[in-house]
Amino acid sequence: MIQIVNLYKYFQDKRILSGVNLEIETGKITTIVGRSGCGKSVLLKHIVGLLHPDEGKVLIEGEALSDMTTDELFEVRKKMGLVFQNGALFDSMSVEENIGLGLREHTKLSNAEISNKVSKLLEMVGLPGIEKYRPSELSGGMKKRVSLARALAMDPQYVLYDEPTTGLDPIMSAIIDDLILRLNNDLNITSIVVTHDMKSVYKISDRVAMLHYGIVRFNGTPDELKNTNDHVVRQFIEGNVEGPIQPVLKDGR
Numbered sequence: 088m089i090q091i092v093n094l095y096k097y098f099q100d101k102r103i104l105s106g107v108n109l110e111i112e113t114g115k116i117t118t119i120v121g122r123s124g125c126g127k128s129v130l131l132k133h134i135v136g137l138l139h140p141d142e143g144k145v146l147i148e149g150e151a152l153s154d155m156t157t158d159e160l161f162e163v164r165k166k167m168g169l170v171f172q173n174g175a176l177f178d179s180m181s182v183e184e185n186i187g188l189g190l191r192e193h194t195k196l197s198n199a200e201i202s203n204k205v206s207k208l209l210e211m212v213g214l215p216g217i218e219k220y221r222p223s224e225l226s227g228g229m230k231k232r233v234s235l236a237r238a239l240a241m242d243p244q245y246v247l248y249d250e251p252t253t254g255l256d257p258i259m260s261a262i263i264d265d266l267i268l269r270l271n272n273d274l275n276i277t278s279i280v281v282t283h284d285m286k287s288v289y290k291i292s293d294r295v296a297m298l299h300y301g302i303v304r305f306n307g308t309p310d311e312l313k314n315t316n317d318h319v320v321r322q323f324i325e326g327n328v329e330g331p332i333q334p335v336l337k338d339g340r
């Protein structure tokens with residue numbers, strides 16, 4: 088289990104997270120929703136230890152990231168695969184080199200074994216045979232899936248997705264959603280998915296958390312989300328212009 092306990096984060100004087108509390112259940116898919124700029128990516132980066140809280144903590148299997156030694160942190164990070172919003176693939180490398188990067192640096196696998204594993208990963212994400220392509224030759228949906236294959240290379244227990252369907256057409260979004268579901272079940276992965284694609288939310292979530300003004304405003308099942316009486320949450324999920332949420336956040340964001 089991952090626990091986020093009373094997490095605060097400021098950038099300069101701007102408070103982005105103001106006491107986030109959230110538990111991520113093992114083996115489940117938790118989606119995190121909220122308006123653009125509300126701090127979803129910032130929260131994900133805290134979970135993988137790329138950002139450090141100003142107050143509060145992130146516990147992985149009961150242990151606070153902030154209490155870990157560099158070695159311990161490294162071991163925990165190996166259990167986590169992060170699929171970045173823009174794919175974050177290296178354009179100068181082939182697909183195979185991108186996916187095999189972690190395996191080359193952190194395992195003793197031979198080149199042939201790495202090649203073999205990369206091919207299997209590409210099959211798993213529905214892109215067999217594209218090893219030699221460069222990221223610039225791929226469509227948006229393909230890049231996201233290559234990025235996912237790279238995240239899966241180290242056999243992670245947790246996979247964190249930052250807006251996996253943003254910018255994709257509805258069919259490709261559905262393919263990605265199916266993939267997230269399938270990987271979660273077949274590989275016994277715990278998934279955290281940041282998204283504002285409500286169709287995905289209802290399709291893939293076991294639990295949904297909505298981040299609003301720096302706190303978790305809603306936390307429950309997709310059915311509970313559909314039936315919530317919270318007018319702020321309702322406005323968000325229905326995408327209404329009129330309502331308590333103003334077009335520009337109060338602090339000018």
Ligand SMILES: Nc1ncnc2c1ncn2[C@@H]1O[C@H](COP(=O)(O)OP(=O)(O)O)[C@@H](O)[C@H]1O
Nearest residue numbers: 098103121122123124125126127128129130340
């Ligand atoms: N490294 C950073 N330095 C300063 N401000 C940041 C940094 N990262 C994010 N922010 C700010 O924090 C806010 C939340 O960002 P983010 O988590 O990326 O939003 P989103 O919910 O769209 O993913 C934004 O106002 C953003 O400008």
Ligand SMILES: [Mg+2]
Nearest residue numbers: 127128172249
């Ligand atoms: Mg983001």
